[in-house]
Amino acid sequence: MAGTLQAEDLEQYQDDQGRTPDVLRQEVGYNGSLSEVELAEGEYHAFVELHIEQGPILEDADVPIGIVTHGQGLVWTKITLSGQESHAGSTPMDRRVNAGLGMARIIASVDDIAQDYAPNARATVGQCDVYPNAVNVIPGQAILTIDMRNPDQDQLDGMVKDLYDQANKIAEDIGLEIEFEELSNMSPIAFDTDAINHLREASKTLGYQTKDLVSGAGHDAFWISKIAPSAMIMCPCVGGLSHNEAEDITPEWATASTDVLYHAVLNMAEISTHE
Amino acid sequence: MAGTLQAEDLEQYQDDQGRTPDVLRQEVGYNGSLSEVELAEGEYHAFVELHIEQGPILEDADVPIGIVTHGQGLVWTKITLSGQESHAGSTPMDRRVNAGLGMARIIASVDDIAQDYAPNARATVGQCDVYPNAVNVIPGQAILTIDMRNPDQDQLDGMVKDLYDQANKIAEDIGLEIEFEELSNMSPIAFDTDAINHLREASKTLGYQTKDLVSGAGHDAFWISKIAPSAMIMCPCVGGLSHNEAEDITPEWATASTDVLYHAVLNMAEISTHE
Numbered sequence: 001m002a003g004t005l006q007a008e009d010l011e012q013y014q015d016d017q018g019r020t021p022d023v024l025r026q027e028v029g030y031n032g033s034l035s036e037v038e039l040a041e042g043e044y045h046a047f048v049e050l051h052i053e054q055g056p057i058l059e060d061a062d063v064p065i066g067i068v069t070h071g072q073g074l075v076w077t078k079i080t081l082s083g084q085e086s087h088a089g090s091t092p093m094d095r096r097v098n099a100g101l102g103m104a105r106i107i108a109s110v111d112d113i114a115q116d117y118a119p120n121a122r123a124t125v126g127q128c129d130v131y132p133n134a135v136n137v138i139p140g141q142a143i144l145t146i147d148m149r150n151p152d153q154d155q156l157d158g159m160v161k162d163l164y165d166q167a168n169k170i171a172e173d174i175g176l177e178i179e180f181e182e183l184s185n186m187s188p189i190a191f192d193t194d195a196i197n198h199l200r201e202a203s204k205t206l207g208y209q210t211k212d213l214v215s216g217a218g219h220d221a222f223w224i225s226k227i228a229p230s231a232m233i234m235c236p237c238v239g240g241l242s243h244n245e246a247e248d249i250t251p252e253w254a255t256a257s258t259d260v261l262y263h264a265v266l267n268m269a270e271i272s273t274h275e
Numbered sequence: 276m277a278g279t280l281q282a283e284d285l286e287q288y289q290d291d292q293g294r295t296p297d298v299l300r301q302e303v304g305y306n307g308s309l310s311e312v313e314l315a316e317g318e319y320h321a322f323v324e325l326h327i328e329q330g331p332i333l334e335d336a337d338v339p340i341g342i343v344t345h346g347q348g349l350v351w352t353k354i355t356l357s358g359q360e361s362h363a364g365s366t367p368m369d370r371r372v373n374a375g376l377g378m379a380r381i382i383a384s385v386d387d388i389a390q391d392y393a394p395n396a397r398a399t400v401g402q403c404d405v406y407p408n409a410v411n412v413i414p415g416q417a418i419l420t421i422d423m424r425n426p427d428q429d430q431l432d433g434m435v436k437d438l439y440d441q442a443n444k445i446a447e448d449i450g451l452e453i454e455f456e457e458l459s460n461m462s463p464i465a466f467d468t469d470a471i472n473h474l475r476e477a478s479k480t481l482g483y484q485t486k487d488l489v490s491g492a493g494h495d496a497f498w499i500s501k502i503a504p505s506a507m508i509m510c511p512c513v514g515g516l517s518h519n520e521a522e523d524i525t526p527e528w529a530t531a532s533t534d535v536l537y538h539a540v541l542n543m544a545e546i547s548t549h550e
């Protein structure tokens with residue numbers, strides 16, 4: 001819709017049965033051209049998205065409305081470490097080329113990098129695997145992904161540079177081969193000042209406290225902000241939990257945030273709610 | 276055969292299609308009672324096993340015959356870490372209960388423990404998994420196995436104690452729940468002195484250099500040593516590689532080691548090769 005991806009960009013993606021997005025959309029009955037859904041730049045007055053925070057800040061502060069001023073930039077890096085698969089009992093410690101040990105040291109160092117760029121930086125290894133993954137075999141290969149986020153482009157670049165430097169050093173110490181692949185790269189974004197002000201005014205009118213937030217997750221409004229003035233409201237969620245079956249919000253939080261969304265959008269559209 | 280496991284001990288094991296060893300042995304045509312294969316203690320004169328070293332020591336020393344004096348004791352420990360699965364972008368660093376980070380720190384600490392008990396200690400994490408294993412989700416659970424080996428029982432006990440202490444400390448620092456399960460525990464063994472002397476004499480007679488070894492891997496002779504005087508010969512292998520498709524030996528190593536096996540066994544059986 002924002003024109004970021006074209007139909008041909010999607011051809012490289014497949015589900016585990018080999019179906020591309022183009023096949024899947026036709027299976028659910030959408031047979032039109034993908035270019036039909038692309039929105040024209042400059043034609044839309046504003047876009048406002050409401051989302052749960054997916055973090056604990058609003059609930060901790062007991063504030064029902066989060067106003068998102070920035071979206072964090074994000075870089076996903078895949079690292080493949082190659083060493084020497086060998087027997088856990090008969091291979092002396094000083095003869096090992098242990099890819100699992102390299103992986104472990106990189107995971108620990110990724111956490112340290114986030115601390116170095118506190119408080120806005122986030123760095124996570126969510127996915128990691130060793131091969132052949134057997135109790136008595138020293139891993140010959142390890143593959144891990146690193147998710148790094150920062151609302152400041154320079155800081156984000158610094159984090160990624162530190163990752164490359166530290167991972168290269170760790171691999172060299174153990175004697176591992178190392179390969180890096182950038183899986184994703186999104187620049188930090190700043191939301192539209194006018195749209196943000198409408199959210200502040202609506203919250204004030206309705207008597208709700210607000211707190212400015214930097215969005216750590218990626219959202220639709222990030223993409224739409226490329227073609228229209230955009231902003232985001234967040235409501236608290238229980239325990240900051242998301243991507244988790246325990247994800248939950250209260251009716252009060254739902255009421256407050258949809259209230260602000262409704263009034264702000266009417267004001268942006270210059271429709272008075274008191275006519 | 277050594278009476279260590281009884282038929283009923285095997286019932287708990289299944290392959291990925293749910294078949295027990297009892298079902299599998301009948302599928303390959305062995306329908307007899309398992310107790311028929313048990314060997315009587317004291318009935319056998321001696322047992323000698325020939326195996327590749329599965330490590331690099333003999334090849335490095337350019338010696339064709341390894342004489343195994345001891346077998347390392349082994350403890351396998353499974354650790355389960357439970358934290359809080361949450362979003363990699365929106366969860367602040369100081370609010371994480373990251374099971375993957377705990378796993379990484381334990382893997383690094385296992386390697387340190389092996390260095391603390393050098394040179395005979397071996398410690399390896401061959402198997403480790405994080406859940407749900409997705410790029411942008413902080414792991415809520417991690418499961419890893421630790422393989423620790425030492426030819427000295429006190430040192431082996433010390434290594435396992437250090438593992439428990441350090442892993443508990445790591446889990447506590449992050450706020451993780453931790454569970455330990457002992458998957459396997461084998462005491463170190465010493466091979467039979469007379470049998471070893473027969474191997475030394477045969478090697479000397481045939482003009483082959485020998486080197487004493489501690490076996491890091493588990494072998495059939497470990498079990499048979501419980502019911503009969505046992506010993507092991509090892510021959511070098513290329514690059515110390517084993518449990519690997521590149522595993523290989525030279526015809527010269529095969530010749531030397533089978534020669535020693537043949538002459539030592541005839542001498543043990545008091546059959547002269549020069550009659």
